[in-house]
Amino acid sequence: MEISEIQTRIENLPLDDQNLIYKQLVNLVNDLDIDISQIQSSQKASESRHCPHCQSSHTVKNGKEHGVQRFLCRSCKRCYRVTTGTFNARMRKGKGELLKLYMKSLLGGDSIRKSASKCKIAVPTSFQWRHRILAALQTQQTKVILDGIVESDDIFLPYSQKGQRNIERKPRKRGKGIFEPKKRGISDEKVAIIISQDRKSQKHLQVATRGRISEKNIEEVLDGKLSKNSILCTDSHPSYIAYAKTNKIEHKTIKATAKQYIKEGKYHIQHVNQTANEMKKWLDNFNGVATKYLQNYLNWFAVLKRIETAQIPLRELSIMICASFDAIKIIKAIPNLSYI
Ligand SMILES: [Zn+2]
Missing domain, CATH: 1.20.5 (Single alpha-helices involved in coiled-coils or other helix-helix interfaces)
Known part of the structure:
Protein backbone atom coordinates (compact mmCIF):
# COMPACT_ATOMS: atom_id res chain seq x y z
CA MET A 1 0.00 0.00 0.00
CA ILE A 34 13.47 6.10 24.34
CA ASP A 35 17.08 5.07 24.72
CA ILE A 36 17.28 2.59 27.58
CA SER A 37 21.06 2.45 27.65
CA GLN A 38 21.13 6.23 27.93
CA ILE A 39 18.60 6.20 30.80
CA GLN A 40 20.65 3.46 32.39
CA SER A 41 23.93 5.34 32.17
CA SER A 42 22.47 8.51 33.64
CA GLN A 43 20.92 6.52 36.51
CA LYS A 44 24.24 4.76 36.99
CA ALA A 45 26.09 8.06 37.07
CA SER A 46 23.95 9.30 39.93
CA GLU A 47 23.98 5.93 41.64
CA SER A 48 27.71 5.34 41.18
CA ARG A 49 28.35 7.74 44.03
CA HIS A 50 26.71 5.23 46.36
CA CYS A 51 28.24 1.91 47.30
CA PRO A 52 25.86 -0.93 46.34
CA HIS A 53 27.09 -2.98 49.29
CA CYS A 54 26.63 -0.52 52.13
CA GLN A 55 24.94 2.54 50.50
CA SER A 56 27.74 4.83 51.71
CA SER A 57 28.51 7.84 49.53
CA HIS A 58 32.10 7.86 50.74
CA THR A 59 33.42 6.41 47.49
CA VAL A 60 36.22 7.11 45.02
CA LYS A 61 37.09 6.11 41.46
CA ASN A 62 39.50 3.22 41.44
CA GLY A 63 40.81 2.55 37.93
CA LYS A 64 39.15 0.76 35.08
CA GLU A 65 38.56 -2.89 34.42
CA HIS A 66 37.90 -3.92 30.78
CA GLY A 67 37.03 -0.28 30.12
CA VAL A 68 34.45 -0.16 32.91
CA GLN A 69 34.94 2.36 35.70
CA ARG A 70 35.65 0.78 39.06
CA PHE A 71 34.91 2.38 42.41
CA LEU A 72 36.21 1.78 45.88
CA CYS A 73 34.05 2.29 48.93
CA ARG A 74 36.01 3.91 51.74
CA SER A 75 33.42 2.80 54.29
CA CYS A 76 33.28 -0.94 53.65
CA LYS A 77 36.52 -1.18 51.61
CA ARG A 78 34.79 -3.13 48.86
CA CYS A 79 35.02 -2.47 45.13
CA TYR A 80 32.19 -2.18 42.72
CA ARG A 81 31.62 -1.44 39.10
CA VAL A 82 28.66 0.65 38.00
CA THR A 83 27.19 -2.35 36.20
CA THR A 84 26.96 -4.23 39.49
CA GLY A 85 23.53 -5.71 39.77
CA THR A 86 21.73 -3.94 36.92
CA PHE A 87 18.78 -5.93 35.74
CA ASN A 88 20.26 -6.60 32.29
CA ALA A 89 23.84 -7.37 33.33
CA ARG A 90 24.98 -10.38 31.30
CA MET A 91 21.68 -10.46 29.43
CA ARG A 92 23.39 -10.98 26.09
CA LYS A 93 20.51 -9.85 23.91
CA GLY A 94 18.76 -7.80 26.58
CA LYS A 95 19.88 -4.43 25.38
CA GLY A 96 18.62 -1.81 22.95
CA GLU A 97 15.66 -2.31 20.65
CA LEU A 98 14.96 -5.94 21.50
CA LEU A 99 14.69 -5.10 25.19
CA LYS A 100 12.33 -2.26 24.33
CA LEU A 101 10.17 -4.56 22.27
CA TYR A 102 10.15 -6.99 25.18
CA MET A 103 9.13 -4.30 27.66
CA LYS A 104 6.32 -3.15 25.40
CA SER A 105 5.08 -6.70 25.24
CA LEU A 106 5.24 -6.92 29.04
CA LEU A 107 3.30 -3.66 29.35
CA GLY A 108 0.73 -5.02 26.94
CA GLY A 109 0.07 -7.87 29.35
CA ASP A 110 1.48 -10.62 27.13
CA SER A 111 2.31 -13.99 28.63
CA ILE A 112 5.93 -15.13 28.96
CA ARG A 113 5.38 -17.38 25.94
CA LYS A 114 3.85 -14.63 23.82
CA SER A 115 6.66 -12.20 24.65
CA ALA A 116 9.13 -14.92 23.68
CA SER A 117 7.54 -15.38 20.28
CA LYS A 118 7.20 -11.63 19.64
CA CYS A 119 10.88 -11.08 20.42
CA LYS A 120 12.05 -14.36 18.88
CA ILE A 121 13.79 -15.44 22.06
CA ALA A 122 13.56 -18.74 23.92
CA VAL A 123 10.85 -19.18 26.56
CA PRO A 124 13.37 -19.59 29.45
CA THR A 125 15.04 -16.36 28.28
CA SER A 126 11.68 -14.62 28.29
CA PHE A 127 11.07 -15.93 31.79
CA GLN A 128 14.46 -14.65 32.95
CA TRP A 129 13.92 -11.21 31.40
CA ARG A 130 10.48 -10.83 32.91
CA HIS A 131 11.67 -11.67 36.38
CA ARG A 132 14.74 -9.47 36.17
CA ILE A 133 12.50 -6.54 35.17
CA LEU A 134 9.97 -7.26 37.91
CA ALA A 135 12.71 -7.72 40.51
CA ALA A 136 14.14 -4.36 39.43
CA LEU A 137 10.77 -2.79 40.22
CA GLN A 138 11.29 -3.75 43.85
CA THR A 139 13.46 -0.64 44.18
CA GLN A 140 10.28 1.43 43.91
CA GLN A 141 8.82 -0.48 46.84
CA THR A 142 12.02 -0.08 48.83
CA LYS A 143 11.97 3.67 48.28
CA VAL A 144 8.34 4.32 49.12
CA ILE A 145 7.55 6.04 52.43
CA LEU A 146 3.85 6.03 53.26
CA ASP A 147 2.56 9.25 54.72
CA GLY A 148 -0.52 10.62 56.47
CA ILE A 149 -3.41 8.20 56.82
CA VAL A 150 -1.99 4.78 55.99
CA GLU A 151 -4.33 1.84 55.51
CA SER A 152 -2.88 -1.62 55.94
CA ASP A 153 -4.38 -5.08 55.72
CA ASP A 154 -3.31 -8.65 55.21
CA ILE A 155 -4.70 -11.00 52.63
CA PHE A 156 -4.06 -14.65 51.95
CA LEU A 157 -3.34 -16.52 48.75
CA PRO A 158 -2.88 -20.26 48.36
CA TYR A 159 0.73 -21.39 48.60
CA SER A 160 1.82 -22.53 45.15
CA GLN A 161 4.78 -24.50 43.91
CA LYS A 162 3.77 -24.16 40.27
CA GLY A 163 6.55 -25.12 37.90
CA GLN A 164 8.80 -26.54 40.61
CA ARG A 165 10.17 -29.99 40.06
CA ASN A 166 10.60 -31.31 43.58
CA ILE A 167 7.13 -30.66 44.78
CA GLU A 168 6.99 -30.96 48.52
CA ARG A 169 4.69 -33.85 49.26
CA LYS A 170 2.09 -33.46 51.88
CA PRO A 171 2.79 -35.91 54.70
CA ARG A 172 0.41 -38.79 54.64
CA LYS A 173 -2.12 -38.59 57.38
CA ARG A 174 -1.45 -41.68 59.37
CA GLY A 175 -3.43 -42.91 62.31
CA LYS A 176 -5.09 -39.59 62.83
CA GLY A 177 -7.57 -40.12 65.60
CA ILE A 178 -11.07 -38.91 65.17
CA PHE A 179 -10.73 -36.88 68.35
CA GLU A 180 -7.83 -34.85 67.01
CA PRO A 181 -9.02 -31.31 66.36
CA LYS A 182 -9.16 -30.25 62.74
CA LYS A 183 -6.69 -27.60 61.62
CA ARG A 184 -8.73 -24.44 61.60
CA GLY A 185 -8.43 -21.04 60.02
CA ILE A 186 -5.18 -20.03 58.36
CA SER A 187 -2.75 -22.84 57.73
CA ASP A 188 0.71 -23.04 56.21
CA GLU A 189 -0.99 -23.72 52.89
CA LYS A 190 -1.56 -19.98 52.59
CA VAL A 191 0.81 -17.09 52.10
CA ALA A 192 0.10 -13.81 53.80
CA ILE A 193 0.57 -10.56 51.91
CA ILE A 194 0.59 -7.23 53.69
CA ILE A 195 -0.85 -4.43 51.58
CA SER A 196 -0.40 -0.86 52.73
CA GLN A 197 -1.22 2.40 51.03
CA ASP A 198 -1.60 6.03 51.83
CA ARG A 199 -4.15 8.52 50.54
CA LYS A 200 -1.74 9.71 47.85
CA SER A 201 -2.10 6.27 46.24
CA GLN A 202 1.39 5.20 47.17
CA LYS A 203 1.28 1.45 47.58
CA HIS A 204 3.42 -1.15 49.28
CA LEU A 205 2.77 -4.85 48.82
CA GLN A 206 4.91 -7.51 50.40
CA VAL A 207 4.73 -11.22 51.03
CA ALA A 208 5.02 -11.50 54.81
CA THR A 209 4.99 -15.15 55.71
CA ARG A 210 3.29 -18.49 55.34
CA GLY A 211 0.30 -18.92 57.61
CA ARG A 212 -0.82 -16.52 60.27
CA ILE A 213 0.95 -13.16 60.57
CA SER A 214 2.67 -12.16 63.77
CA GLU A 215 3.73 -8.82 65.17
CA LYS A 216 7.27 -9.63 63.98
CA ASN A 217 6.06 -10.17 60.39
CA ILE A 218 4.36 -6.77 60.41
CA GLU A 219 7.46 -5.19 61.89
CA GLU A 220 9.62 -6.71 59.12
CA VAL A 221 7.31 -5.46 56.39
CA LEU A 222 6.47 -1.99 57.71
CA ASP A 223 9.81 -1.12 59.27
CA GLY A 224 10.90 2.22 57.82
CA LYS A 225 7.84 2.41 55.58
CA LEU A 226 5.77 4.86 57.64
CA SER A 227 6.59 8.53 57.93
CA LYS A 228 6.73 10.07 61.41
CA ASN A 229 3.31 11.70 61.17
CA SER A 230 1.45 8.75 59.72
CA ILE A 231 -1.71 7.34 61.26
CA LEU A 232 -2.11 3.64 60.76
CA CYS A 233 -5.60 2.25 60.01
CA THR A 234 -6.11 -1.50 60.18
CA ASP A 235 -8.65 -4.04 61.31
CA SER A 236 -8.46 -5.13 64.93
CA HIS A 237 -5.95 -7.94 64.30
CA PRO A 238 -4.01 -8.30 67.59
CA SER A 239 -0.65 -8.37 65.76
CA TYR A 240 -1.30 -4.93 64.27
CA ILE A 241 -2.36 -3.59 67.66
CA ALA A 242 0.80 -4.96 69.26
CA TYR A 243 2.99 -3.62 66.45
CA ALA A 244 1.53 -0.10 66.69
CA LYS A 245 1.87 -0.12 70.47
CA THR A 246 5.49 -1.32 70.46
CA ASN A 247 6.49 1.25 67.83
CA LYS A 248 4.37 4.07 69.29
CA ILE A 249 2.46 4.60 66.05
CA GLU A 250 -0.88 6.37 66.14
CA HIS A 251 -3.33 3.62 65.33
CA LYS A 252 -7.02 3.46 64.43
CA THR A 253 -8.64 0.06 64.38
CA ILE A 254 -11.64 -0.60 62.20
CA LYS A 255 -13.88 -3.55 63.02
CA ALA A 256 -13.16 -6.34 60.54
CA THR A 257 -16.79 -7.37 60.57
CA ALA A 258 -17.90 -3.96 59.35
CA LYS A 259 -15.54 -3.05 56.54
CA GLN A 260 -17.70 -0.13 55.49
CA TYR A 261 -17.22 1.41 58.89
CA ILE A 262 -15.67 4.87 58.87
CA LYS A 263 -14.23 6.30 62.07
CA GLU A 264 -14.28 10.05 62.72
CA GLY A 265 -15.25 10.68 59.11
CA LYS A 266 -11.91 9.63 57.60
CA TYR A 267 -10.38 6.55 59.15
CA HIS A 268 -11.22 3.38 57.25
CA ILE A 269 -9.58 0.60 55.26
CA GLN A 270 -11.76 0.72 52.16
CA HIS A 271 -8.99 1.77 49.78
CA VAL A 272 -6.69 -1.00 50.82
CA ASN A 273 -9.51 -3.52 50.59
CA GLN A 274 -10.26 -2.34 47.08
CA THR A 275 -6.58 -2.65 46.17
CA ALA A 276 -6.58 -6.20 47.55
CA ASN A 277 -9.54 -7.14 45.37
CA GLU A 278 -8.01 -5.54 42.28
CA MET A 279 -4.73 -7.29 42.94
CA LYS A 280 -6.33 -10.72 43.28
CA LYS A 281 -8.25 -10.19 40.06
CA TRP A 282 -5.15 -8.97 38.25
CA LEU A 283 -3.14 -12.00 39.41
CA ASP A 284 -5.76 -14.25 37.79
CA ASN A 285 -4.43 -13.06 34.42
CA PHE A 286 -1.29 -15.08 35.04
CA ASN A 287 -2.96 -18.43 35.72
CA GLY A 288 -1.50 -18.99 39.15
CA VAL A 289 1.83 -17.47 40.09
CA ALA A 290 4.32 -19.65 41.98
CA THR A 291 4.82 -18.32 45.51
CA LYS A 292 8.54 -17.92 44.92
CA TYR A 293 7.79 -15.37 42.18
CA LEU A 294 4.83 -13.74 43.89
CA GLN A 295 6.84 -10.81 45.26
CA ASN A 296 7.98 -9.93 41.74
CA TYR A 297 4.36 -9.68 40.63
CA LEU A 298 3.51 -7.59 43.69
CA ASN A 299 6.34 -5.22 42.74
CA TRP A 300 4.71 -4.85 39.36
CA PHE A 301 1.21 -4.36 40.71
CA ALA A 302 2.41 -1.68 43.14
CA VAL A 303 3.52 0.57 40.27
CA LEU A 304 1.04 -0.55 37.62
CA LYS A 305 -1.19 2.52 37.88
CA ARG A 306 1.78 4.89 37.90
CA ILE A 307 3.07 3.31 34.70
CA GLU A 308 -0.28 3.11 32.97
CA THR A 309 -1.21 6.71 33.66
CA ALA A 310 2.21 8.09 32.73
CA GLN A 311 2.40 10.11 29.56
CA ILE A 312 4.83 7.63 28.06
CA PRO A 313 4.41 4.31 29.92
CA LEU A 314 7.46 2.69 28.35
CA ARG A 315 9.63 5.59 29.48
CA GLU A 316 8.21 5.41 33.01
CA LEU A 317 8.94 1.68 33.20
CA SER A 318 12.45 2.22 31.80
CA ILE A 319 13.29 4.85 34.40
CA MET A 320 11.95 2.67 37.19
CA ILE A 321 13.92 -0.42 36.26
CA CYS A 322 17.10 1.51 35.47
CA ALA A 323 16.98 2.92 39.00
CA SER A 324 17.55 -0.57 40.37
CA PHE A 325 20.95 -2.04 40.99
CA ASP A 326 20.01 -5.14 42.92
CA ALA A 327 17.64 -7.04 40.62
CA ILE A 328 20.05 -9.95 40.26
CA LYS A 329 20.72 -10.04 43.99
CA ILE A 330 16.95 -10.21 44.60
CA ILE A 331 16.53 -13.10 42.16
CA LYS A 332 19.46 -14.99 43.67
CA ALA A 333 17.94 -14.59 47.14
CA ILE A 334 14.60 -16.15 46.15
CA PRO A 335 15.46 -19.74 47.22
CA ASN A 336 16.29 -18.45 50.71
CA LEU A 337 13.04 -16.58 51.29
CA SER A 338 11.49 -17.66 54.58
CA TYR A 339 8.09 -18.42 53.08
CA ILE A 340 9.21 -20.67 50.21
ZN1 LIG B 1 30.47 0.21 50.95
Whole structure:
Protein backbone atom coordinates (compact mmCIF):
# COMPACT_ATOMS: atom_id res chain seq x y z
CA MET A 1 0.00 0.00 0.00
CA GLU A 2 1.26 3.45 -0.92
CA ILE A 3 1.75 5.92 1.89
CA SER A 4 -0.56 8.43 0.15
CA GLU A 5 -3.23 5.75 0.08
CA ILE A 6 -2.88 5.18 3.85
CA GLN A 7 -3.18 8.92 4.35
CA THR A 8 -6.36 9.13 2.25
CA ARG A 9 -7.85 6.20 4.10
CA ILE A 10 -7.14 7.78 7.46
CA GLU A 11 -8.65 11.08 6.29
CA ASN A 12 -11.83 9.28 5.30
CA LEU A 13 -12.28 7.81 8.76
CA PRO A 14 -14.57 9.40 11.37
CA LEU A 15 -12.76 12.06 13.41
CA ASP A 16 -12.71 9.96 16.59
CA ASP A 17 -10.96 7.14 14.78
CA GLN A 18 -8.50 9.56 13.21
CA ASN A 19 -7.66 10.94 16.63
CA LEU A 20 -7.12 7.45 17.95
CA ILE A 21 -4.70 6.65 15.13
CA TYR A 22 -2.75 9.86 15.64
CA LYS A 23 -2.53 9.19 19.35
CA GLN A 24 -1.17 5.72 18.70
CA LEU A 25 1.33 7.14 16.23
CA VAL A 26 2.48 9.68 18.79
CA ASN A 27 2.95 6.84 21.29
CA LEU A 28 4.99 4.92 18.76
CA VAL A 29 7.20 7.92 18.05
CA ASN A 30 7.64 8.57 21.77
CA ASP A 31 8.63 4.94 22.30
CA LEU A 32 11.11 5.12 19.43
CA ASP A 33 12.81 8.04 21.16
CA ILE A 34 13.47 6.10 24.34
CA ASP A 35 17.08 5.07 24.72
CA ILE A 36 17.28 2.59 27.58
CA SER A 37 21.06 2.45 27.65
CA GLN A 38 21.13 6.23 27.93
CA ILE A 39 18.60 6.20 30.80
CA GLN A 40 20.65 3.46 32.39
CA SER A 41 23.93 5.34 32.17
CA SER A 42 22.47 8.51 33.64
CA GLN A 43 20.92 6.52 36.51
CA LYS A 44 24.24 4.76 36.99
CA ALA A 45 26.09 8.06 37.07
CA SER A 46 23.95 9.30 39.93
CA GLU A 47 23.98 5.93 41.64
CA SER A 48 27.71 5.34 41.18
CA ARG A 49 28.35 7.74 44.03
CA HIS A 50 26.71 5.23 46.36
CA CYS A 51 28.24 1.91 47.30
CA PRO A 52 25.86 -0.93 46.34
CA HIS A 53 27.09 -2.98 49.29
CA CYS A 54 26.63 -0.52 52.13
CA GLN A 55 24.94 2.54 50.50
CA SER A 56 27.74 4.83 51.71
CA SER A 57 28.51 7.84 49.53
CA HIS A 58 32.10 7.86 50.74
CA THR A 59 33.42 6.41 47.49
CA VAL A 60 36.22 7.11 45.02
CA LYS A 61 37.09 6.11 41.46
CA ASN A 62 39.50 3.22 41.44
CA GLY A 63 40.81 2.55 37.93
CA LYS A 64 39.15 0.76 35.08
CA GLU A 65 38.56 -2.89 34.42
CA HIS A 66 37.90 -3.92 30.78
CA GLY A 67 37.03 -0.28 30.12
CA VAL A 68 34.45 -0.16 32.91
CA GLN A 69 34.94 2.36 35.70
CA ARG A 70 35.65 0.78 39.06
CA PHE A 71 34.91 2.38 42.41
CA LEU A 72 36.21 1.78 45.88
CA CYS A 73 34.05 2.29 48.93
CA ARG A 74 36.01 3.91 51.74
CA SER A 75 33.42 2.80 54.29
CA CYS A 76 33.28 -0.94 53.65
CA LYS A 77 36.52 -1.18 51.61
CA ARG A 78 34.79 -3.13 48.86
CA CYS A 79 35.02 -2.47 45.13
CA TYR A 80 32.19 -2.18 42.72
CA ARG A 81 31.62 -1.44 39.10
CA VAL A 82 28.66 0.65 38.00
CA THR A 83 27.19 -2.35 36.20
CA THR A 84 26.96 -4.23 39.49
CA GLY A 85 23.53 -5.71 39.77
CA THR A 86 21.73 -3.94 36.92
CA PHE A 87 18.78 -5.93 35.74
CA ASN A 88 20.26 -6.60 32.29
CA ALA A 89 23.84 -7.37 33.33
CA ARG A 90 24.98 -10.38 31.30
CA MET A 91 21.68 -10.46 29.43
CA ARG A 92 23.39 -10.98 26.09
CA LYS A 93 20.51 -9.85 23.91
CA GLY A 94 18.76 -7.80 26.58
CA LYS A 95 19.88 -4.43 25.38
CA GLY A 96 18.62 -1.81 22.95
CA GLU A 97 15.66 -2.31 20.65
CA LEU A 98 14.96 -5.94 21.50
CA LEU A 99 14.69 -5.10 25.19
CA LYS A 100 12.33 -2.26 24.33
CA LEU A 101 10.17 -4.56 22.27
CA TYR A 102 10.15 -6.99 25.18
CA MET A 103 9.13 -4.30 27.66
CA LYS A 104 6.32 -3.15 25.40
CA SER A 105 5.08 -6.70 25.24
CA LEU A 106 5.24 -6.92 29.04
CA LEU A 107 3.30 -3.66 29.35
CA GLY A 108 0.73 -5.02 26.94
CA GLY A 109 0.07 -7.87 29.35
CA ASP A 110 1.48 -10.62 27.13
CA SER A 111 2.31 -13.99 28.63
CA ILE A 112 5.93 -15.13 28.96
CA ARG A 113 5.38 -17.38 25.94
CA LYS A 114 3.85 -14.63 23.82
CA SER A 115 6.66 -12.20 24.65
CA ALA A 116 9.13 -14.92 23.68
CA SER A 117 7.54 -15.38 20.28
CA LYS A 118 7.20 -11.63 19.64
CA CYS A 119 10.88 -11.08 20.42
CA LYS A 120 12.05 -14.36 18.88
CA ILE A 121 13.79 -15.44 22.06
CA ALA A 122 13.56 -18.74 23.92
CA VAL A 123 10.85 -19.18 26.56
CA PRO A 124 13.37 -19.59 29.45
CA THR A 125 15.04 -16.36 28.28
CA SER A 126 11.68 -14.62 28.29
CA PHE A 127 11.07 -15.93 31.79
CA GLN A 128 14.46 -14.65 32.95
CA TRP A 129 13.92 -11.21 31.40
CA ARG A 130 10.48 -10.83 32.91
CA HIS A 131 11.67 -11.67 36.38
CA ARG A 132 14.74 -9.47 36.17
CA ILE A 133 12.50 -6.54 35.17
CA LEU A 134 9.97 -7.26 37.91
CA ALA A 135 12.71 -7.72 40.51
CA ALA A 136 14.14 -4.36 39.43
CA LEU A 137 10.77 -2.79 40.22
CA GLN A 138 11.29 -3.75 43.85
CA THR A 139 13.46 -0.64 44.18
CA GLN A 140 10.28 1.43 43.91
CA GLN A 141 8.82 -0.48 46.84
CA THR A 142 12.02 -0.08 48.83
CA LYS A 143 11.97 3.67 48.28
CA VAL A 144 8.34 4.32 49.12
CA ILE A 145 7.55 6.04 52.43
CA LEU A 146 3.85 6.03 53.26
CA ASP A 147 2.56 9.25 54.72
CA GLY A 148 -0.52 10.62 56.47
CA ILE A 149 -3.41 8.20 56.82
CA VAL A 150 -1.99 4.78 55.99
CA GLU A 151 -4.33 1.84 55.51
CA SER A 152 -2.88 -1.62 55.94
CA ASP A 153 -4.38 -5.08 55.72
CA ASP A 154 -3.31 -8.65 55.21
CA ILE A 155 -4.70 -11.00 52.63
CA PHE A 156 -4.06 -14.65 51.95
CA LEU A 157 -3.34 -16.52 48.75
CA PRO A 158 -2.88 -20.26 48.36
CA TYR A 159 0.73 -21.39 48.60
CA SER A 160 1.82 -22.53 45.15
CA GLN A 161 4.78 -24.50 43.91
CA LYS A 162 3.77 -24.16 40.27
CA GLY A 163 6.55 -25.12 37.90
CA GLN A 164 8.80 -26.54 40.61
CA ARG A 165 10.17 -29.99 40.06
CA ASN A 166 10.60 -31.31 43.58
CA ILE A 167 7.13 -30.66 44.78
CA GLU A 168 6.99 -30.96 48.52
CA ARG A 169 4.69 -33.85 49.26
CA LYS A 170 2.09 -33.46 51.88
CA PRO A 171 2.79 -35.91 54.70
CA ARG A 172 0.41 -38.79 54.64
CA LYS A 173 -2.12 -38.59 57.38
CA ARG A 174 -1.45 -41.68 59.37
CA GLY A 175 -3.43 -42.91 62.31
CA LYS A 176 -5.09 -39.59 62.83
CA GLY A 177 -7.57 -40.12 65.60
CA ILE A 178 -11.07 -38.91 65.17
CA PHE A 179 -10.73 -36.88 68.35
CA GLU A 180 -7.83 -34.85 67.01
CA PRO A 181 -9.02 -31.31 66.36
CA LYS A 182 -9.16 -30.25 62.74
CA LYS A 183 -6.69 -27.60 61.62
CA ARG A 184 -8.73 -24.44 61.60
CA GLY A 185 -8.43 -21.04 60.02
CA ILE A 186 -5.18 -20.03 58.36
CA SER A 187 -2.75 -22.84 57.73
CA ASP A 188 0.71 -23.04 56.21
CA GLU A 189 -0.99 -23.72 52.89
CA LYS A 190 -1.56 -19.98 52.59
CA VAL A 191 0.81 -17.09 52.10
CA ALA A 192 0.10 -13.81 53.80
CA ILE A 193 0.57 -10.56 51.91
CA ILE A 194 0.59 -7.23 53.69
CA ILE A 195 -0.85 -4.43 51.58
CA SER A 196 -0.40 -0.86 52.73
CA GLN A 197 -1.22 2.40 51.03
CA ASP A 198 -1.60 6.03 51.83
CA ARG A 199 -4.15 8.52 50.54
CA LYS A 200 -1.74 9.71 47.85
CA SER A 201 -2.10 6.27 46.24
CA GLN A 202 1.39 5.20 47.17
CA LYS A 203 1.28 1.45 47.58
CA HIS A 204 3.42 -1.15 49.28
CA LEU A 205 2.77 -4.85 48.82
CA GLN A 206 4.91 -7.51 50.40
CA VAL A 207 4.73 -11.22 51.03
CA ALA A 208 5.02 -11.50 54.81
CA THR A 209 4.99 -15.15 55.71
CA ARG A 210 3.29 -18.49 55.34
CA GLY A 211 0.30 -18.92 57.61
CA ARG A 212 -0.82 -16.52 60.27
CA ILE A 213 0.95 -13.16 60.57
CA SER A 214 2.67 -12.16 63.77
CA GLU A 215 3.73 -8.82 65.17
CA LYS A 216 7.27 -9.63 63.98
CA ASN A 217 6.06 -10.17 60.39
CA ILE A 218 4.36 -6.77 60.41
CA GLU A 219 7.46 -5.19 61.89
CA GLU A 220 9.62 -6.71 59.12
CA VAL A 221 7.31 -5.46 56.39
CA LEU A 222 6.47 -1.99 57.71
CA ASP A 223 9.81 -1.12 59.27
CA GLY A 224 10.90 2.22 57.82
CA LYS A 225 7.84 2.41 55.58
CA LEU A 226 5.77 4.86 57.64
CA SER A 227 6.59 8.53 57.93
CA LYS A 228 6.73 10.07 61.41
CA ASN A 229 3.31 11.70 61.17
CA SER A 230 1.45 8.75 59.72
CA ILE A 231 -1.71 7.34 61.26
CA LEU A 232 -2.11 3.64 60.76
CA CYS A 233 -5.60 2.25 60.01
CA THR A 234 -6.11 -1.50 60.18
CA ASP A 235 -8.65 -4.04 61.31
CA SER A 236 -8.46 -5.13 64.93
CA HIS A 237 -5.95 -7.94 64.30
CA PRO A 238 -4.01 -8.30 67.59
CA SER A 239 -0.65 -8.37 65.76
CA TYR A 240 -1.30 -4.93 64.27
CA ILE A 241 -2.36 -3.59 67.66
CA ALA A 242 0.80 -4.96 69.26
CA TYR A 243 2.99 -3.62 66.45
CA ALA A 244 1.53 -0.10 66.69
CA LYS A 245 1.87 -0.12 70.47
CA THR A 246 5.49 -1.32 70.46
CA ASN A 247 6.49 1.25 67.83
CA LYS A 248 4.37 4.07 69.29
CA ILE A 249 2.46 4.60 66.05
CA GLU A 250 -0.88 6.37 66.14
CA HIS A 251 -3.33 3.62 65.33
CA LYS A 252 -7.02 3.46 64.43
CA THR A 253 -8.64 0.06 64.38
CA ILE A 254 -11.64 -0.60 62.20
CA LYS A 255 -13.88 -3.55 63.02
CA ALA A 256 -13.16 -6.34 60.54
CA THR A 257 -16.79 -7.37 60.57
CA ALA A 258 -17.90 -3.96 59.35
CA LYS A 259 -15.54 -3.05 56.54
CA GLN A 260 -17.70 -0.13 55.49
CA TYR A 261 -17.22 1.41 58.89
CA ILE A 262 -15.67 4.87 58.87
CA LYS A 263 -14.23 6.30 62.07
CA GLU A 264 -14.28 10.05 62.72
CA GLY A 265 -15.25 10.68 59.11
CA LYS A 266 -11.91 9.63 57.60
CA TYR A 267 -10.38 6.55 59.15
CA HIS A 268 -11.22 3.38 57.25
CA ILE A 269 -9.58 0.60 55.26
CA GLN A 270 -11.76 0.72 52.16
CA HIS A 271 -8.99 1.77 49.78
CA VAL A 272 -6.69 -1.00 50.82
CA ASN A 273 -9.51 -3.52 50.59
CA GLN A 274 -10.26 -2.34 47.08
CA THR A 275 -6.58 -2.65 46.17
CA ALA A 276 -6.58 -6.20 47.55
CA ASN A 277 -9.54 -7.14 45.37
CA GLU A 278 -8.01 -5.54 42.28
CA MET A 279 -4.73 -7.29 42.94
CA LYS A 280 -6.33 -10.72 43.28
CA LYS A 281 -8.25 -10.19 40.06
CA TRP A 282 -5.15 -8.97 38.25
CA LEU A 283 -3.14 -12.00 39.41
CA ASP A 284 -5.76 -14.25 37.79
CA ASN A 285 -4.43 -13.06 34.42
CA PHE A 286 -1.29 -15.08 35.04
CA ASN A 287 -2.96 -18.43 35.72
CA GLY A 288 -1.50 -18.99 39.15
CA VAL A 289 1.83 -17.47 40.09
CA ALA A 290 4.32 -19.65 41.98
CA THR A 291 4.82 -18.32 45.51
CA LYS A 292 8.54 -17.92 44.92
CA TYR A 293 7.79 -15.37 42.18
CA LEU A 294 4.83 -13.74 43.89
CA GLN A 295 6.84 -10.81 45.26
CA ASN A 296 7.98 -9.93 41.74
CA TYR A 297 4.36 -9.68 40.63
CA LEU A 298 3.51 -7.59 43.69
CA ASN A 299 6.34 -5.22 42.74
CA TRP A 300 4.71 -4.85 39.36
CA PHE A 301 1.21 -4.36 40.71
CA ALA A 302 2.41 -1.68 43.14
CA VAL A 303 3.52 0.57 40.27
CA LEU A 304 1.04 -0.55 37.62
CA LYS A 305 -1.19 2.52 37.88
CA ARG A 306 1.78 4.89 37.90
CA ILE A 307 3.07 3.31 34.70
CA GLU A 308 -0.28 3.11 32.97
CA THR A 309 -1.21 6.71 33.66
CA ALA A 310 2.21 8.09 32.73
CA GLN A 311 2.40 10.11 29.56
CA ILE A 312 4.83 7.63 28.06
CA PRO A 313 4.41 4.31 29.92
CA LEU A 314 7.46 2.69 28.35
CA ARG A 315 9.63 5.59 29.48
CA GLU A 316 8.21 5.41 33.01
CA LEU A 317 8.94 1.68 33.20
CA SER A 318 12.45 2.22 31.80
CA ILE A 319 13.29 4.85 34.40
CA MET A 320 11.95 2.67 37.19
CA ILE A 321 13.92 -0.42 36.26
CA CYS A 322 17.10 1.51 35.47
CA ALA A 323 16.98 2.92 39.00
CA SER A 324 17.55 -0.57 40.37
CA PHE A 325 20.95 -2.04 40.99
CA ASP A 326 20.01 -5.14 42.92
CA ALA A 327 17.64 -7.04 40.62
CA ILE A 328 20.05 -9.95 40.26
CA LYS A 329 20.72 -10.04 43.99
CA ILE A 330 16.95 -10.21 44.60
CA ILE A 331 16.53 -13.10 42.16
CA LYS A 332 19.46 -14.99 43.67
CA ALA A 333 17.94 -14.59 47.14
CA ILE A 334 14.60 -16.15 46.15
CA PRO A 335 15.46 -19.74 47.22
CA ASN A 336 16.29 -18.45 50.71
CA LEU A 337 13.04 -16.58 51.29
CA SER A 338 11.49 -17.66 54.58
CA TYR A 339 8.09 -18.42 53.08
CA ILE A 340 9.21 -20.67 50.21
ZN1 LIG B 1 30.47 0.21 50.95
